[in-house]
Amino acid sequence: MTTDLLITNVRPQGGATTTIEVRAGRIAAIGGPVPAGIATLDAGGRLAIPGLVEAHAHLDKTLWGMAWYPNNVGPRLIDKIDNERNSKRTLDINAKRQSARQVALTVGHGTTHIRTHVDVDTDCGISSIEGVMATRDAHADHVDMQIVAFPQSGLLIRPGTLELLDAAMRLGADSVGGLDPCAIDRDPKGHLDAIFGLAQRYGKGVDIHLHEMGEMGAFSMELIIERARALGMRGQSVVISHAFCLGMADTPAVDRLLADLADAEVAIMTTGTPSRPVPPLVRARAAGVVVGAGSDGIRDTWGPYGNADILERAMFLGMRNNLRKDTEVEEALDVCTYGGAAMMGVSDYGLAVGKPADMVLLPGYGPTEAVVSRPRDRIVLKRGVVTARDGAALFQVA
């Protein structure tokens, strides 16, 4: 679905009031003569920012819209992983239904692009991949979605998982996922060789959850960068999600890792979580590293937090990184828009002539006020069509 539309009385990025002309779903002009015979949308002086980018979600396993889940899960990572795998059956966490619900929620807040990791394991097989693919196809007009086949329960420690990942890639998953090659799989070389091998076979990228902290995480990160280089996987086709080790206190070691990530064109994803060390956002970008951001899991068996609002995520990033100047807060928002798009390898993106008309119209003096106020009043457009208003998607989910 595409459309022609003239958006009037709009302030791109909080600048001067102008018009945005949309032709066949793309931005044809910003400012310039007002065309005749075109539908108009009066933005009422709202500012326009590019569509928000959810660069790390887990659409298949949110509990959003289900009965409240009283969480009493143990403190270790493996407690949460095992509890979740079992809960999928006992609570009927249907990947297709739940991913559609989260799509509606996410788009409602202003997101136009989602990368989601989807569980693949020997219990659920690739059924969650199939469910999320159905959601992706059903909502292709509302959001662009990338699917990462994710071995949440471990890869080598659960024989049969690699074959399932292969099946997921054959089905059309966009990237191969990975998970803590030391801490979970206990065999970093084996784990990484397996997932990079799979990525090579299908000509796809990898996106690896790396929660490992400090020196262990740094070691795993080096192994990842070595493989990206050896295989010539440049241009952010390799992504390291979370990358907590970059939050370690050893500044020179972090700077060396950042330089290597930038040089190898390996991107990172951060949620800016306040309870763990996190990559230093400004330093990473200054070093040339591409940084995207995402919600991670929301309202799931891991924890009750999250609402899939990427504008709020920009605020969290700003608070976590102590960004106070307007220019700094705008940098946090940039991570949640252009940064995420670059991390996902989406070049057909941005508030610029020739790009798809994916944007959010919302009140505020400028982007910083929008980030800290997180107004409910938002108009979301996907390829020039309004998909959400006032925090609610205009389309139905099953």
Place this chain on the structure above:
Amino acid sequence: MTTDLLITNVRPQGGATTTIEVRAGRIAAIGGPVPAGIATLDAGGRLAIPGLVEAHAHLDKTLWGMAWYPNNVGPRLIDKIDNERNSKRTLDINAKRQSARQVALTVGHGTTHIRTHVDVDTDCGISSIEGVMATRDAHADHVDMQIVAFPQSGLLIRPGTLELLDAAMRLGADSVGGLDPCAIDRDPKGHLDAIFGLAQRYGKGVDIHLHEMGEMGAFSMELIIERARALGMRGQSVVISHAFCLGMADTPAVDRLLADLADAEVAIMTTGTPSRPVPPLVRARAAGVVVGAGSDGIRDTWGPYGNADILERAMFLGMRNNLRKDTEVEEALDVCTYGGAAMMGVSDYGLAVGKPADMVLLPGYGPTEAVVSRPRDRIVLKRGVVTARDGAALFQVA
């Protein structure tokens, strides 16, 4: 203003549906026979939690409701202090007007008690104290307010400030404030002897901003505890706000400090800021330390963040301290209700028979869902009178 009211169809703390009977502004019964001839408020199955407690605000200097302030302030603490003192004149940050605006905002989100620190310095004198006192008196039916006379620009390093603090206490301020005795005033003994001396003269407590981290902060904290003990200031009449040093990695040292705080009955206040070390909430409470929470400055010349929503603050505390179980998230909310009240020395508080009918009615399975969802749908009562609905105060401010 007091009232009689029967709240029906209400779930105290998320428990079974019952009634809450209010007589002369106090909770007269929870459950029991339904009285005749009394006004009723149908809570529609909402849960009830006690009124939220904003235990650390800066009402006098928010920019809320003023033109957007593009922040370009330098990174040092002293940059922010100096910029703010100067901005008060250049931007006309009127303490009376701005504090009233923040009261409306704060009550709108569900708060019934506020402790605010109010600047006293050789530029503004005690004019901000007078302005906030006018707001306190004007809104006495909407919120209970405590005022701390706060030497934001330093005490000994700005001669004349101590005399102004004395004048503020004479005018009726509730506590003597203090600020980083090493880092800002460069004379911890001199600073603390001065403010504790003033507190003794007026028979009041102290509430000290302690941003100092690590061993320096621990040293200042020891000096504070020594004075609390020597002067017999028990029962949380001494409060240490922020207490970042309790977030240091030296766990045994932190445990010793926590034991001393508990033994001396010195309370702490935390915002759970994600960009600084913060006191470990659960460990502190387990050690017997009273912990309150607050917004700190919101939307001011220090930074753009904040909205005075103490329910959102409970979420921040939960996220910062990695609290995921329902019982843990409820503990974060407890800090934002009972903990803050105890920190402020308010014993006439709580969702219990005999206490003032200060409460928030809001949707949710239980307190944890309320904290993470932060619903806009809230009914706020102060002494049995509805003061706010749907996030907006029902009273006008100038």
